[in-house]
Amino acid sequence: MTDPTPEPAAPRRRADVERNERAIVDAASRVFSASGVDAPVREVAAAAGVGMGTLYRHFPTRADLMVAVYRHQIDECAEAGPALLASAPSPFVALLAWVHRYVDFLGTKHGLGNVWQGDAPGLTALHQLFLDRLLPVLSSLLDAARESGEVVADVRPYELLRAVGDLVAWTVHDPDYDVRHIVTLLLTGLRQEQPDWEQTDAD
Amino acid sequence: MTDPTPEPAAPRRRADVERNERAIVDAASRVFSASGVDAPVREVAAAAGVGMGTLYRHFPTRADLMVAVYRHQIDECAEAGPALLASAPSPFVALLAWVHRYVDFLGTKHGLGNVWQGDAPGLTALHQLFLDRLLPVLSSLLDAARESGEVVADVRPYELLRAVGDLVAWTVHDPDYDVRHIVTLLLTGLRQEQPDWEQTDAD
DNA sequence: CACGTTACGGAGCGATGTTCCGCTTTGCAA
DNA sequence: TTGCAAAGCGGAACATCGCTCCGTAACGTG
Incomplete structure (x- = not known):
């Protein structure tokens, strides 16, 4: 229901993109649970094992x-x-x-x-x-x-x-x-x- | 702590102490009105014409x-x-x-x-x-x-x-x-x- | 395998809270 | 009036945090 079109014009995402995105959401989930949703962005990035740039490219805002x-x-x-x-x-x-x-x-x-x-x-x-x-x-x-x-x-x-x-x-x-x-x-x-x-x- | 008694044992406050305290509260009042109660501490200190140290000594917390x-x-x-x-x-x-x-x-x-x-x-x-x-x-x-x-x-x-x-x-x-x-x-x-x-x- | 494209990483900037310490001011007394 | 110790002051400096930027590394296609 959320997730309208599965593949509108699938620009074929790179493998690392997919991997990092999962890692970030995963880490964020853990960090938010542990430290609240106001946890420092750096902390999430660190927990996900990615750099700040990567995190911000995937999720421009908290x-x-x-x-x-x-x-x-x-x-x-x-x-x-x-x-x-x-x-x-x-x-x-x-x-x-x-x-x-x-x-x-x-x-x-x-x-x-x-x-x-x-x-x-x-x-x-x-x-x-x-x-x-x-x-x-x-x-x-x-x-x-x-x-x-x-x-x-x-x-x-x-x-x-x-x-x-x-x-x-x-x-x-x-x-x-x-x-x-x-x-x-x-x-x-x-x-x-x-x-x-x-x-x-x-x- | 709320200081009910006017002079419990009046340690005689210095003149500049009194002056600065007034200046700070005054400035804070203005700044809070203008920029909200979350205004930067520096701003209040600047508006009062005192240093950070002075402000913090008088009011340890916001x-x-x-x-x-x-x-x-x-x-x-x-x-x-x-x-x-x-x-x-x-x-x-x-x-x-x-x-x-x-x-x-x-x-x-x-x-x-x-x-x-x-x-x-x-x-x-x-x-x-x-x-x-x-x-x-x-x-x-x-x-x-x-x-x-x-x-x-x-x-x-x-x-x-x-x-x-x-x-x-x-x-x-x-x-x-x-x-x-x-x-x-x-x-x-x-x-x-x-x-x-x-x-x-x-x- | 090579190369262009895409994405990554993390140093760095600006803003803010908070502390620390050398210097100044004040008030008392000689 | 002047000297002096204590009290108070100022603001540089440190720590955090959000966010940006760009040289470098990874990817995948031909």
Whole structure:
């Protein structure tokens, strides 16, 4: 589904190119797990046994590298959406379950939440991947929950996806802070119409 | 450490010490406004007309500097709590208004949200200041709203303070993402009891 | 096997955080 | 007023990190 054309005009890649690319993604995967996604680029290059130049030619930005490392897991997360919708007792429960799954995914990659930060204009590759793959899923879950009448609040999928991302962003294991709980609270809020509070604040 | 006592044993500070400290905080205030709280330390030192050594002796960490710059505003935010509680039509409305004020405060300092990130163990100076000054305020607002029956959800003040902080953290002006809206949704969620959803997710 | 093309490696540049130490300023006292 | 020790200052220097650049090595085709 991702991977459109297998061989559009196959410019026949050199053997070392293939080999290095695998080595880099492999190393990055290991390094990210061990030191977080903010690990120095040099470290990844060293772990892969390639030079900086090679790494940068293959993955010009850190986000590109992260895409390569996490694309598979993101796809899995996306694909879980329809399945949950089909098996859950109600659309809202499915929504809740999916969002929790999303939280778990982000949470295990220490620091991945930054996806939503930084450059809004250029839209980093990873940011874009999240939008492409996850937004439609969340969108349909939300629609279903709205149709079933469980969700009544006016909220756009993008807002929700990003808000949850922000909440998880820097989660370190803190006994006093349970992201899942907060996320559940947020989703619970969707079940209520919101009065005209929006104007309530000062100034 | 927060230095409550004016003169515990007044070791009589040198004049230049006083002068430099003022100059640094002043400069930092200007630089932070102009370039965000992540501005290079050198820039602040230059703007203050002092050397790096001087700056670091006065403020060993960036957080210490931020405390000096923002303490006043944080105090104002804290003091607004009781006032709002007294003047708002209901405790929940006061809670909502105060949280929005908190959001506005964080939002105007581009990047200040990082307070909650980083070292949980040592607790950065700024993090600690937020806890000391704002947590009690939010706590009392929340209690009041719970007593009035408007808030029924089980949530601790710390969770809420931090969640909102995370939501605002990197807010850049994005037409597709309105933090205030999301925060309102979150608070709305507090008005409902939460079913046993917490367990709903897979695995 | 030779040669042109492609890719590689890592030194090097600029930016930033942080430390360290010789020199200056300050305040007290003679 | 002047001398002096201590306190404080300045900024060079070191360490890291992101990123670029180009001489050199590897590849694969004829």
